Ligand SMILES: Cc1cc2nc3c(=O)[nH]c(=O)nc-3n(C[C@H](O)[C@H](O)[C@H](O)COP(=O)(O)OP(=O)(O)OC[C@H]3O[C@@H](n4cnc5c(N)ncnc54)[C@H](O)[C@@H]3O)c2cc1C
């Protein structure tokens with residue numbers, strides 16, 4: 001993990017308020033799926049860095065892809081970036097998803113909700129490269145919010161659920177997972193807390209891993225803004241930024 005400058009290669013809008021940002025720099029060589037970066041907004045009055053997951057890693061080209069949704073002033077600042085701009089980052093951060101938790105020939109189920117979908121893409125690529133089978137289930141509010149369905153569909157089956165039914169199955173990710181005709185060996189998930197809670201209940205008897213998108217400030221373990229309670233001892237906690245963001249289901253109270 002280090003602070004460095006990366007160069008903006010490209011940026012484009014891919015869904016409602018969702019941007020795909022490609023950055024270049026040798027820090028990419030240190031990245032693994034499920035890790036995140038702390039990006040510094042260029043506006044001087046925005047002091048805190050914003051945590052964004054690493055979506056795709058191309059070590060040969062020394063490029064990584066981030067997908068983010070414009071929610072507030074920090075992400076609106078990122079949306080102004082154009083090719084050739086410099087971006088100040090601290091990366092890579094956190095403990096990501098371990099593809100090796102899925103063995104050769106096993107079937108992994110990757111469940112993403114909204115802006116929790118991005119880190120599952122590189123994980124899917126690594127799983128396929130190691131000889132595992134992947135199925136994606138992605139949940140969004142509406143058709144206008146859907147992204148990366150085609151990209152993930154190239155790696156394995158990709159099912160989409162939308163709350164309003166304008167794309168794919170009407171309902172939540174669990175509407176789809178409840179109807180699946182196979183039993184996964186491992187489950188990896190990232191998305192809103194309510195979704196992670198249901199996923200961990202439904203797949204309590206599997207090897208299930210959850211990435212928590214807790215609110216963070218420093219992102220490097222120094223400020224305790226991101227603590228989450230341990231289930232084995234409620235008087236103790238983990239810091240999601242450096243001991244997570246990925247935890248085994250049941251390890252932390254969600
Ligand atoms: C480990 C991690 C990975 C993330 N990965 C992605 C990603 O790949 N793509 C993406 O679009 N977003 C991701 N997020 C959420 C992203 O960090 C926030 O949307 C962003 O910080 C909002 O900043 P803002 O200045 O635009 O909005 P603000 O004005 O700061 O806040 C706008 C909204 O974002 C929420 N928010 C603010 N900070 C955080 C935070 N640290 N974590 C969660 N919600 C927050 C607020 O509650 C509010 O609803 C991730 C968060 C974490 C912790």
Ligand code: FES
Nearest residue numbers: 217219223224241
């Ligand atoms: S965000 Fe500062 S300790 Fe985790």
